[in-house]
Amino acid sequence: MATHTGAAPSRGRRFVSQLRRLYAVPTAAFGTTVFVLFLALALLGPWIAPYGANQQDYQGARMAPSSLHWFGTDHLGRDVFSRVLLGAGEILWLSGGGTLLAVLCGTAIGLLSGYLGGWLDELIMRLFDSLLALPALLLALLMLGILGASAWSVLIVMVVVYTPIVARVVRSVVLSVKTRGFVEAARLQGESLGWILFREILPSVLPTLAVETAVRFSYGIFLVASLGFLGVGVQPPSPNWGLMVKEARQTISQTPWALYYPAGAISILVIGVNLMADGLKRIFQTRHD
Amino acid sequence: MKVNLHIIGRNKIALVIMLVLVFVSACGRVGATQPAPAAPTQGQSVSAEPRSERNGILRVAMQPIVQADPAFISSDSEVLVANHVYDYLVDIDPASKVIPRLAVDWQIENDGLTYVFTLAEGVQFHDGSPLTAQDVVWTFNRLRDPELELPTADLYSNIADIQATGELEVTFILNQPNPFFLYDLSDNHALVLKANTQDAATKFNGTGPFKVTSYSPEDRIILEANKDYYIQDLPKLEGVEILFFNDENAAVDALRSGQVDLVMRMSTALFTSLQDEPGIYTLDIPTNGFDLVRLRSDREPGDDPRVIQAFKLATDREAILQLVQQGYGAVGRDSPIGPMYTQYYSEETPIPERDVQAARQLLSEAGYPQGLDIVLHTPDTGGRPDLAVVLKEQWAEAGINVEVSVEPESVYYGEERWLEVDLGITGWGSRPYPQFYLDVMLKCEAVWNESHFCDPEFDELTTTAGTSLDEAQQAEAYQKIQQILIERGPVIIPYFFAQFAAISDKFQGFELKPFAGRTDFRLVNLQE
Numbered sequence: 001m002a003t004h005t006g007a008a009p010s011r012g013r014r015f016v017s018q019l020r021r022l023y024a025v026p027t028a029a030f031g032t033t034v035f036v037l038f039l040a041l042a043l044l045g046p047w048i049a050p051y052g053a054n055q056q057d058y059q060g061a062r063m064a065p066s067s068l069h070w071f072g073t074d075h076l077g078r079d080v081f082s083r084v085l086l087g088a089g090e091i092l093w094l095s096g097g098g099t100l101l102a103v104l105c106g107t108a109i110g111l112l113s114g115y116l117g118g119w120l121d122e123l124i125m126r127l128f129d130s131l132l133a134l135p136a137l138l139l140a141l142l143m144l145g146i147l148g149a150s151a152w153s154v155l156i157v158m159v160v161v162y163t164p165i166v167a168r169v170v171r172s173v174v175l176s177v178k179t180r181g182f183v184e185a186a187r188l189q190g191e192s193l194g195w196i197l198f199r200e201i202l203p204s205v206l207p208t209l210a211v212e213t214a215v216r217f218s219y220g221i222f223l224v225a226s227l228g229f230l231g232v233g234v235q236p237p238s239p240n241w242g243l244m245v246k247e248a249r250q251t252i253s254q255t256p257w258a259l260y261y262p263a264g265a266i267s268i269l270v271i272g273v274n275l276m277a278d279g280l281k282r283i284f285q286t287r288h289d
Numbered sequence: 290m291k292v293n294l295h296i297i298g299r300n301k302i303a304l305v306i307m308l309v310l311v312f313v314s315a316c317g318r319v320g321a322t323q324p325a326p327a328a329p330t331q332g333q334s335v336s337a338e339p340r341s342e343r344n345g346i347l348r349v350a351m352q353p354i355v356q357a358d359p360a361f362i363s364s365d366s367e368v369l370v371a372n373h374v375y376d377y378l379v380d381i382d383p384a385s386k387v388i389p390r391l392a393v394d395w396q397i398e399n400d401g402l403t404y405v406f407t408l409a410e411g412v413q414f415h416d417g418s419p420l421t422a423q424d425v426v427w428t429f430n431r432l433r434d435p436e437l438e439l440p441t442a443d444l445y446s447n448i449a450d451i452q453a454t455g456e457l458e459v460t461f462i463l464n465q466p467n468p469f470f471l472y473d474l475s476d477n478h479a480l481v482l483k484a485n486t487q488d489a490a491t492k493f494n495g496t497g498p499f500k501v502t503s504y505s506p507e508d509r510i511i512l513e514a515n516k517d518y519y520i521q522d523l524p525k526l527e528g529v530e531i532l533f534f535n536d537e538n539a540a541v542d543a544l545r546s547g548q549v550d551l552v553m554r555m556s557t558a559l560f561t562s563l564q565d566e567p568g569i570y571t572l573d574i575p576t577n578g579f580d581l582v583r584l585r586s587d588r589e590p591g592d593d594p595r596v597i598q599a600f601k602l603a604t605d606r607e608a609i610l611q612l613v614q615q616g617y618g619a620v621g622r623d624s625p626i627g628p629m630y631t632q633y634y635s636e637e638t639p640i641p642e643r644d645v646q647a648a649r650q651l652l653s654e655a656g657y658p659q660g661l662d663i664v665l666h667t668p669d670t671g672g673r674p675d676l677a678v679v680l681k682e683q684w685a686e687a688g689i690n691v692e693v694s695v696e697p698e699s700v701y702y703g704e705e706r707w708l709e710v711d712l713g714i715t716g717w718g719s720r721p722y723p724q725f726y727l728d729v730m731l732k733c734e735a736v737w738n739e740s741h742f743c744d745p746e747f748d749e750l751t752t753t754a755g756t757s758l759d760e761a762q763q764a765e766a767y768q769k770i771q772q773i774l775i776e777r778g779p780v781i782i783p784y785f786f787a788q789f790a791a792i793s794d795k796f797q798g799f800e801l802k803p804f805a806g807r808t809d810f811r812l813v814n815l816q817e
Contacts, residue, residue, distance in 0.1 A: 054678070056679060058608040061611070075558070076613075076678060149695075231669055235692075236677065237682070251556075253558050254558045255558075
């Protein structure tokens with residue numbers, strides 16, 4: 001079982017040791033490398049992209065990949081390499097931001113609901129059950145229809161779609177932890193609710209939460225890309241990978257590269273993040289056992 | 290007017306617009322035609338050949354038909370079927386002139402209020418009964434009957450009476466002179482049915498060049514040549530099979546593999562991919578259909594003429610044609626009177642060169658020194674989202690910062706939203722004559738005046754053009770209208786669409802028309 005954090009070594013050293021363990025699993029090492037690479041590209045994108053994301057050249061439209069345009073140009077004469085590069089930042093920001101917000105909300109709600117129990121727990125969980133009964137994409141489409149399509153709407157959708165899932169996972173851990181001795185002890189000592197939730201219970205939830213975050217993140221990337229592809233998420237001319245696939249689909253016979261590269265980027269990133277999540281799960285499970 | 294707003298419910302307007310404006314043109318006007326490259330034009334040599342030399346079955350890929358009753362047809366495939374099973378009273382030729390079909394001759398009398406048509410002799414319906422003047426009277430009375438709520442009721446509301454003035458003579462009497470009446474008689478729906486036909490949706494009893502031998506909904510419709518057709522030697526084909534495809538990719542694949550011989554509806558990209566395909570001819574012609582970029586001119590910011598000019602000056606129409614339509618079609622000049630209306634189109638007023646600095650300056654003078662922020666609404670169909678993205682980039686250079694909003698057509702046209710928004714892109718289908726656009730889109734009181742344009746001089750000229758029987762006066766009015774729209778119209782028409790076709794090189798005599806539904810297969814036959 002997770003140890004009490006009081007005696008733990010410094011956080012930095014612990015992070016490094018966990019990273020080392022992550023790299024001991026080959027698939028997780030691969031996944032993490034991919035993720036870190038995409039993150040670096042996303043951060044450096046604006047400086048290293050050879051062209052603007054929406055810079056059009058009507059004489060240079062529909063050009064096959066060459067030394068001038070590594071990934072070719074699309075039907076509107078935009079450089080596909082620059083768009084994929086600049087799209088990385090957008091998709092990581094949206095799916096990462098949405099995931100983090102959902103994890104924050106979900107954790108807070110899960111902790112409270114699980115620890116307090118009673119009618120509040122019942123109410124929240126039934127509400128979340130009804131939300132979870134709807135497929136994520138359907139719920140997202142429904143909400144975007146009401147909110148209108150924009151990057152902020154996509155962020156809100158992600159929070160609404162993923163908060164219930166995170167909250168349920170957190171709550172299940174809380175339920176198993178809250179009857180344990182150290183929680184009882186803290187309660188008897190008269191510690192405040194905040195202390196008990198965040199100092200006593202939260203550390204036990206963290207390993208599960210880390211895995212859950214990584215899994216949600218990979219689904220989040222997929223959701224953002226799917227919504228872009230369906231044309232209800234981020235609006236053109238944004239270099240959203242899903243949107244790029246949608247646009248290139250019309251001209252696949254002429255500019256297949258404009259479809260393959262963003263589609264490939266989505267797949268590689270999603271696989272990478274999934275493998276990373278897998279690795280995290282393995283590490284924490286071994287420690288758990 | 291030519292639209293039937295008071296008949297259909299307001300909430301159905303969006304649907305009608307989608308059907309009428311975007312996919313369909315009410316009368317496929319015949320524009321410039323282009324025979325297949327290796328196909329010699331059907332000349333006199335044909336008559337030298339012995340009779341009944343019909344050969345070949347043309348297999349055509351089209352969208353499935355839903356309506357078979359000519360009064361209700363709307364899509365190009367529905368019109369295509371009806372156009373070959375039935376005949377029009379008058380037809381329209383490649384030079385957009387009205388030509389005889391069932392009516393071999395006509396006289397216009399009484400200052401344009403009376404039209405007397407003489408019908409062809411020896412015309413038979415597929416059931417063997419002869420065509421009489423009564424059939425024509427019954428057909429047009431049905432189309433204009435307000436009780437039946439047909440889409441054509443408004444179009445023919447100007448008809449006072451229709452009489453059979455002889456066994457083969459029909460007389461139409463109008464309330465007001467209408468210079469375009471003959472075009473209206475060739476409306477897509479105006480196919481002559483047998484009098485008192487009760488089941489036009491299932492019976493297919495026409496006088497046309499082909500008879501229906503079998504129809505399997507959502508699969509195919511098989512037509513065979515009408516051997517008793519009233520024009521000798523026609524049709525030249527043994528038959529036509531129209532195979533239904535929902536997906537244009539599948540249709541083009543079927544053409545490539547030889548399962549069909551002709552495809553007329555495909556994206557620009559698919560059409561381009563067929564260019565080097567052996568055994569396939571590709572044809573394209575510009576139509577009168579266009580995408581309209583319009584700014585509301587009755588409130589800020591479009592109520593300032595300088596803003597309208599800034600938008601126009603910031604637009605590069607040639608680049609748009611190249612990017613959005615890949616160069617197919619024709620460049621627009623901000624007026625719906627396109628180059629295919631050869632008798633009215635004028636290039637007398639030059640379109641100002643693109644000048645980003647001048648546009649910036651005008652915006653600054655109009656009170657937008659920091660630039661202008663505006664949302665550009667566009668339906669998610671056709672090249673319109675691409676057009677929006679290209680405009681965004683072009684206008685950004687002039688300080689017009691556009692936020693693109695791509696919407697499903699049900700949203701864009703729903704609840705009259707498209708008439709409400711400041712900046713939008715609307716697709717307009719090809720029409721046989723330009724008056725329609727001016728009457729329903731640009732006149733002050735027009736039902737679909739989406740730009741809220743209100744210009745007394747323009748209205749007066751439009752009225753003149755729409756009622757004058759003097760062709761010179763009409764042409765002059767249209768020329769001035771084009772000048773006004775270039776100088777102060779709150780509209781940009783960057784391009785006119787192209788109509789595509791790809792046909793197996795085994796056939797000859799195929800002519801492409803701006804509206805695929807009005808394609809004429811009578812002259813098509815298998816190459817020897």
